[in-house]
Amino acid sequence: MNPSLRLRTLLTLALIGTTTLAACGGKKPPVPSTTPPPSAVTFPGATTPNRPPDPPAPVPEPPPVIPVEPTPITSDPLASLDTDEINRQSPLAPVFFGLDSDSVDVEGQKVLDANAVVLRKYPTWAITIEGHSDERGSAEYNLALGERRALAVKGYLLSLGIAADRIRTVSYGKEFPFDPGNNEAAWAKNRRGHFVVTGK
Amino acid sequence: MTHRTLFGAVALGLLALAPSLPASVRADRFHIASEDLDQQKPPTEVVVNIVGTEGRTPRLAVAEFMVTGDEATKAAAGTVSQVLFDDLEFEREFSMVARTASSKVPGAAAESIPYTTWNELGADAVLTGTVTQSAATMTMDIRIMSVEQKVSTFGKRYACPSRDPRYCAHTIADEIHKELFNLEGIARTKLAFASDRDGERLGGTIEERSIKEIYISDYDGGKQMRLTPHRSLNIAPTWSPDNRFLAYTSYTSGFPDVVVQSIYEARAATRPAKGTPNSQNYLPAFSPDGARLAFASSRTGNFEIYTMRIDGSELRQITTHPGVDNAPTWSPNGQQIAFTSDRAGQNHIYTVSADGGPVTRLATGGGKVDRPTWSPAPFNYIAFTAEVPGGNHVRMIDLITNTVTTLTTAFQGSNESPSVAPNGRHIAFVTTQWGKEHIVIMGRDGKLERRVTTAGNNKYPSWSKR
Numbered sequence: 131m132n133p134s135l136r137l138r139t140l141l142t143l144a145l146i147g148t149t150t151l152a153a154c155g156g157k158k159p160p161v162p163s164t165t166p167p168p169s170a171v172t173f174p175g176a177t178t179p180n181r182p183p184d185p186p187a188p189v190p191e192p193p194p195v196i197p198v199e200p201t202p203i204t205s206d207p208l209a210s211l212d213t214d215e216i217n218r219q220s221p222l223a224p225v226f227f228g229l230d231s232d233s234v235d236v237e238g239q240k241v242l243d244a245n246a247v248v249l250r251k252y253p254t255w256a257i258t259i260e261g262h263s264d265e266r267g268s269a270e271y272n273l274a275l276g277e278r279r280a281l282a283v284k285g286y287l288l289s290l291g292i293a294a295d296r297i298r299t300v301s302y303g304k305e306f307p308f309d310p311g312n313n314e315a316a317w318a319k320n321r322r323g324h325f326v327v328t329g330k
Numbered sequence: 331m332t333h334r335t336l337f338g339a340v341a342l343g344l345l346a347l348a349p350s351l352p353a354s355v356r357a358d359r360f361h362i363a364s365e366d367l368d369q370q371k372p373p374t375e376v377v378v379n380i381v382g383t384e385g386r387t388p389r390l391a392v393a394e395f396m397v398t399g400d401e402a403t404k405a406a407a408g409t410v411s412q413v414l415f416d417d418l419e420f421e422r423e424f425s426m427v428a429r430t431a432s433s434k435v436p437g438a439a440a441e442s443i444p445y446t447t448w449n450e451l452g453a454d455a456v457l458t459g460t461v462t463q464s465a466a467t468m469t470m471d472i473r474i475m476s477v478e479q480k481v482s483t484f485g486k487r488y489a490c491p492s493r494d495p496r497y498c499a500h501t502i503a504d505e506i507h508k509e510l511f512n513l514e515g516i517a518r519t520k521l522a523f524a525s526d527r528d529g530e531r532l533g534g535t536i537e538e539r540s541i542k543e544i545y546i547s548d549y550d551g552g553k554q555m556r557l558t559p560h561r562s563l564n565i566a567p568t569w570s571p572d573n574r575f576l577a578y579t580s581y582t583s584g585f586p587d588v589v590v591q592s593i594y595e596a597r598a599a600t601r602p603a604k605g606t607p608n609s610q611n612y613l614p615a616f617s618p619d620g621a622r623l624a625f626a627s628s629r630t631g632n633f634e635i636y637t638m639r640i641d642g643s644e645l646r647q648i649t650t651h652p653g654v655d656n657a658p659t660w661s662p663n664g665q666q667i668a669f670t671s672d673r674a675g676q677n678h679i680y681t682v683s684a685d686g687g688p689v690t691r692l693a694t695g696g697g698k699v700d701r702p703t704w705s706p707a708p709f710n711y712i713a714f715t716a717e718v719p720g721g722n723h724v725r726m727i728d729l730i731t732n733t734v735t736t737l738t739t740a741f742q743g744s745n746e747s748p749s750v751a752p753n754g755r756h757i758a759f760v761t762t763q764w765g766k767e768h769i770v771i772m773g774r775d776g777k778l779e780r781r782v783t784t785a786g787n788n789k790y791p792s793w794s795k796r
Contacts, residue, residue: 217536258584268700268715268722268746269760269789270566270657271670271677273586273612274626274633278654281631298607300585305563306539326535 208252213327221248222257222325225283226318230267232278234286238323242283245325246290256329259283261301262308264317269303276301283323298328362501367471367485390424390474391453394437399463402492406468407461409495410502414457416550417503417517420771420778421755423510427453440473440482448477455483468492472502474510484509496552516751519549520794521758522557522567522576523769527786530561534584540786544578546593549751549758549771549793551782557593564589566790570616573794575640577614577623588614588625590640602642603627613657616640616795617664617684624648624658624667624684635669637684648686657700660684662707668692670700679714679727694727695734701747706795709754713737713774715746722746724759726774737776749793750774758782758791 208216222245225238234242249255261280263272280299288294308324309316392415397407412429419426431451438444440458448456460471467489474484484506490498500517507515526540544567547554558564563581570577573593580589587605602623603611609629616623617637622644624637635648635655649655653673660667661681668681671689677698680689698717705711705726713726716736721744724737738745743762750757751771758771769782769791782791 214536266721267698267717270613270715270747271698271700274654274656277610277628277633281628298585300581300610302563302581305542305565306537308537 213330216327216330220325222327224325225279225323227279227321227323229264229317229321230275231321232275232282234282234323238283239286242286243290246287246292249287249292249296252330254330255327256296256298258298258300258326258328260306260324260326261299261303262306262320262322262324263304264320265304265307265312266317267304269305272303273301274303276303279321279323362491362498363489364486364501364505367473367482367487387422387425388454389427389452390418391427391432391435391448391451391456392418392429393435393443393448393456393458394433395459395461395470396437396439397461397463399461399468403461403463403468406490406492406495407459407470410461410468410470410490410499411459413496413499413550413552414503416780417500417515418457418506420550420780421503421507421513421515421517422773422778423507423513424455427451440471440475443475443480445475445477445480453477463492466492468495468498470498470502474506496548500548514753514796516549516753516756516793519752519796520546520569520573521549521551521749521769521771521782521791522546522569522578522794523783523788523791524565524567524578525556525783525786525788527783527788528556529786532562542787544576544591545788546576547782549782550780551769554783558591566613566792568615568792569794570640571618571620571795573796575616576792577616579612579614585610587611588623590614590623600641602638602640603636604642615658615660617660618662619664624660626656626658626669635667635682637667646686648682648684649689655680657702659702659704659712661704668702668704668712670702679712692727692729693732693734694725699725703748703750705750705754706752707754709750709774711774713748713750713757715748720744721762724748724757726757737772737774740776740779741770747790749791751793752796756793758793760789760791 208221223241225234225241259280261276263275280301284297284299287297307320309319392411395407395411397404415426415429418424435444435447443456443458455474455476457474462469470488470490472486472488473482475482486505488498488502503517504515507513523545524542525545526542530541532539532541541561542563542565543556544558544564545554545556560580560582565579567576567578575590575592577588577590579586585605585607587601588603588611589599589601591599603625605611612626614623614625622637622639624635626633627636632652633654633656634650635658636645637648638645648667651673653671655669655671658667658669665684666681667684668679670677671680677700679692679694679699679702682689700715702712702714710729711726713724715722716725724745725734726737727734737757741761741763745759745761748757748759755774756771757774758769760767761770767787767789769788770779771782772779
């Protein structure tokens with residue numbers, strides 16, 4: 131590390147130190163004193179036997195009722211969620227592919243038709259389509275295959291009128307399998323176009 | 331901003347600016363001082379004696395080193411001895427007398443070597459080491475004595491830092507190969523690869539995904555260390571010819587892009603291909619003169635091969651075809667590029683002039699192929715991945731005879747992503763034979779494997795260029 135970098139590190143550490151101290155309560159807001167105010171002075175033996183009864187304590191007025199703000203009736207639990215919570219509910223189903231294939235079959239088209247309905251319902255959502263492959267085949271080849279799959283899914287959505295600027299694509303090849311198994315059931319799950327909601 | 335994210339961002343920024351490595355790695359760039367012990371010896375004459383016995387590979391014994399020094403020095407000298415043995419064995423210019431046999435012979439000074447005993451053990455030559463500690467340095471006198479003629483064929487004194495015995499051994503091995511066989515050894519070469527060994531979870535996704543970072547190590551797996559601080563997916567590193575930069579494919583921005591990073595200097599990494607979500611870039615490869623990078627890009631909506639200067643200027647599109655063109659590698663003289671394409675249906679390997687133009691398909695046999703790696707001169711072969719039922723094998727095609735050889739027949743599992751050593755005699759690749767993905771090296775004849783990695787999944791090996 132060269133001297134100027136070292137200096138920058140020290141300064142940075144010092145800065146962090148200061149911030150931490152401040153937030154850990156170096157200064158405290160003023161606390162109101164809890165000592166009761168002095169009561170009226172009374173003298174022993176100065177009581178008056180014929181003292182009239184105290185007036186009744188005033189009945190406190192009831193506090194004004196603040197009506198509860200009405201909750202809008204909605205059947206849409208997704209609207210209030212952040213993108214991670216949305217993605218956990220997988221509102222956009224994945225599209226699965228055949229071995230070595232990047233063509234969206236009839237089943238996949240149905241899935242995308244349904245996804246397009248969701249995307250029209252939430253016109254502010256931005257999405258990323260991830261292209262994935264199974265573990266067979268070689269790593270470099272699968273990077274390209276994953277991208278072809280992602281682009282095929284995007285192309286179909288564009289044909290349904292979803293705006294291109296809402297859709298990003300990325301290929302992960304065989305780097306991130308959804309099912310780590312080494313069998314046809316796992317491979318079938320891993321050959322997919324996977325949807326992620328990235329903005330709302 | 332909370333403290334934690336503030337600290338995280340600052341720490342990450344510093345790491346990105348200064349990928350500072352332990353001193354032991356930087357020391358690799360410095361030469362270990364050495365001097366000839368026997369100025370008067372006629373080396374070439376004696377070399378003939380050692381090699382000449384009935385034309386077979388000479389048998390070399392590594393004698394127990396004579397060490398004067400503290401326990402740490404003895405341990406360091408032991409490491410030198412073991413690593414040197416392994417280096418010499420792997421290059422196969424010598425046939426090594428097993429250490430179980432040689433360790434039973436007491437170490438001796440040069441004047442009192444028990445030649446009769448070594449002769450009985452079948453040794454044509456014996457390597458002796460005399461080690462003296464002085465402060466943090468080991469002075470090592472290394473000799474190779476002809477058992478028959480009882481004369482030195484190699485003798486050098488090395489001033490080795492005690493804290494880096496592996497590099498000391500690698501230096502000695504390279505100098506022995508150079509001096510006795512005029513061979514460029516690979517003992518000081520390095521490997522780069524991608525690994526998920528840290529088990530760190532990738533951010534920005536709800537899926538359980540591990541980050542992959544770029545690591546480097548000695549060719550034999552020594553001194554493994556993480557080079558990149560991105561905490562994202564980083565794959566397919568490749569060395570610059572001067573071994574000072576790595577280019578790789580990084581998903582740090584959320585899409586794949588080519589990143590060029592200095593290994594030893596604190597300077598910011600660059601993105602010469604200027605990737606965007608709509609212009610994604612993969613699998614860079616340095617030209618042999620280090621001036622250009624070849625890479626694959628889908629910027630037109632389809633994978634094509636491009637080259638550019640390493641600063642991103644002078645972009646050239648090399649291929650123009652609706653098929654997927656990918657995984658470029660340069661010929662040793664830099665005039666051609668080999669790549670994969672599925673333009674004929676399935677993936678084949680093609681060659682093209684580095685300026686573009688007509689392509690030539692290589693006859694690599696049946697099955698999909700991938701990741702061509704052109705051997706250095708004077709060899710003229712391309713190693714590649716070939717898909718076979720149940721996985722992949724590493725194969726090579728001789729470009730003179732067009733003969734295809736499978737190199738990994740002795741391996742279980744799937745074997746892929748070959749990279750060739752700078753002297754052309756060895757190959758690194760990925761195998762699943764031990765369950766997870768691991769890097770292994772072996773001779774280009776498929777023999778004498780050495781496992782390089784043991785932790786996590788490791789893939790996309792790249793052998794340094796020297």
